[in-house]
Amino acid sequence: MDDFEVLIYPYNAQDMPPTARGPAVRSATVRPTGEEGATGHPRYAGDGVQVDIDPVTGTIEAITVDEAELPDGWSARIADA
Structure with a gap:
């Protein structure tokens, strides 16, 4: 299993194009814990x-x-996914 960079974005309208969403407000490098x-x-x-x-x-x-938990409407994505 690999490490991933998680990007967290504030609320954006669902139909907003990704290029208009602006930068992530937080990022984190996460590693496998071995747990499910x-x-x-x-x-x-x-x-x-x-x-x-x-x-x-x-x-x-x-x-x-x-x-x-993330506030309603916020989203998280894997970088370069």
């Missing part, structure tokens, strides 16, 4: 972020930042 998350996917952690990542699609299935 609540979603059944591998758990990664680092820099105050815990994520469950689907290894087939590279999609973030669950995330907490500093032990809290």
Whole structure:
């Protein structure tokens, strides 16, 4: 399993093009923990972020930042995914 860079973005309208969304407000390098998350996917952690990542699609299935869920409308993506 590889390390990933997770990018966290503030609220943006769903139909807003990615180029208009602006920069991420936070990033974190996460590493495999060897555990399975609540979603059944591998758990990664680092820099105050815990994520469950689907290894087939590279999609973030669950995330907490500093032990809290993201605010409604915020999103997280894997860099270069």
